[in-house]
Amino acid sequence: MSRKLSSTPKKDGFRMPGEFEEHDGCWMIWPERTDNWRLGAKPAQNAFVKIASAIAEFEPVTMAVSDEQFSNARQMLPDCIRVVEMANNDSWMRDVGPTFLVNDEGEVRAIDWEFNSWGGLVDGLYFPWNKDDNVARKVCEIENIDEYRTDGFILEGGSIHVDGEGTCIVTEECLLSAGRNSQLSKEEIEETLKEYLNVEKVIWIKDGIYNDETNGHVDNICCFARPGEIILAWTDDEKDPQYSRSKSAYDLLINETDAKGRKLKIHKLYIPNPIVITKEESEGVDSVDGTLPREEGDRQAASYVNFYIANSAIIFPLFNDEKYDKLAEEKLKEIFPDRKVVGVYAREIILGGGNIHCITQQQPLGENKCEQVSYS
Numbered sequence: 001m002s003r004k005l006s007s008t009p010k011k012d013g014f015r016m017p018g019e020f021e022e023h024d025g026c027w028m029i030w031p032e033r034t035d036n037w038r039l040g041a042k043p044a045q046n047a048f049v050k051i052a053s054a055i056a057e058f059e060p061v062t063m064a065v066s067d068e069q070f071s072n073a074r075q076m077l078p079d080c081i082r083v084v085e086m087a088n089n090d091s092w093m094r095d096v097g098p099t100f101l102v103n104d105e106g107e108v109r110a111i112d113w114e115f116n117s118w119g120g121l122v123d124g125l126y127f128p129w130n131k132d133d134n135v136a137r138k139v140c141e142i143e144n145i146d147e148y149r150t151d152g153f154i155l156e157g158g159s160i161h162v163d164g165e166g167t168c169i170v171t172e173e174c175l176l177s178a179g180r181n182s183q184l185s186k187e188e189i190e191e192t193l194k195e196y197l198n199v200e201k202v203i204w205i206k207d208g209i210y211n212d213e214t215n216g217h218v219d220n221i222c223c224f225a226r227p228g229e230i231i232l233a234w235t236d237d238e239k240d241p242q243y244s245r246s247k248s249a250y251d252l253l254i255n256e257t258d259a260k261g262r263k264l265k266i267h268k269l270y271i272p273n274p275i276v277i278t279k280e281e282s283e284g285v286d287s288v289d290g291t292l293p294r295e296e297g298d299r300q301a302a303s304y305v306n307f308y309i310a311n312s313a314i315i316f317p318l319f320n321d322e323k324y325d326k327l328a329e330e331k332l333k334e335i336f337p338d339r340k341v342v343g344v345y346a347r348e349i350i351l352g353g354g355n356i357h358c359i360t361q362q363q364p365l366g367e368n369k370c371e372q373v374s375y376s
Ligand code: KQY
Pocket: 036, 090, 092, 094, 095, 125, 158, 213, 214, 217, 292, 352, 353, 354, 355, 358
């Protein structure tokens, strides 16, 4: 049984660990909606199989799947991947899944943020989103994990990164967007993050990746490699609209300190050449009122920073970019000398609006069992 807690993680001594800390496993959701994934979602399903299989080499993977797709997913996925039935509106487990927490005794709890499809009726990406908003709760039920629900406070897991030692990083573009918590001031949003993630310091960079339909999720532009070290998506091309965004983040971060007072080391990770939707790709997506259309010529928010840190590995996106795929691999190997760096071709995922980090959610290692209730 999983309880809904009325306290806050900070009051109870729980914190969000860094992604680089040890995992119990990884959660994903199977893609199927044909107004986001082209050709009946088949190419995306093949890409999800490759990504899940790559992660499963290093930690257990669970795939949540709708009733309609259960047999198909079970047949396409290797046996080592657990497949559980779960209603959903799409496949972004980073954003709709629980944000897991740990305490010093190794107990695990989670935050169940209210989800509104990245902007609700203001600029959300599809309607409705009620099944997605139940996903975190259902994962906690399966795992017997108690949760903190933030009714009235909207957030997605891709819009925060933490170092596990008191520092959180976010973008203003996303957290101050009109479709999320516009009734709250920046200070009130920061206080909520401190209370739920149990951090002392929130670093606000201005913008995320150019044209990111999530209103600039931080997980596409920068992340912590470890406490004190940040990886930042970068381009030297001053004419690229990404340049001023990355430069502004760099200038802020290089002058910042984290919650422990450390100066930050910044690793620049070059973005690929622009990824643009082709006519054929656009025509493969069903048009539906209320869903963001996929138009030929639109530039996608492609970035190698959108990788997943698995136990002893990095699973990062490849775009068939001769120069920058190789550069990204070399850079990630340099930053993570103790992890195996594995690239997976991910064009089909970026065509849907995100990447490997957006479709995964790590569950930290821990006792992860809440109190057993006696029915006698
Ligand atoms: O975290 C993400 N990047 C999710 C993007 C949602 C795209 C919906 N079409």
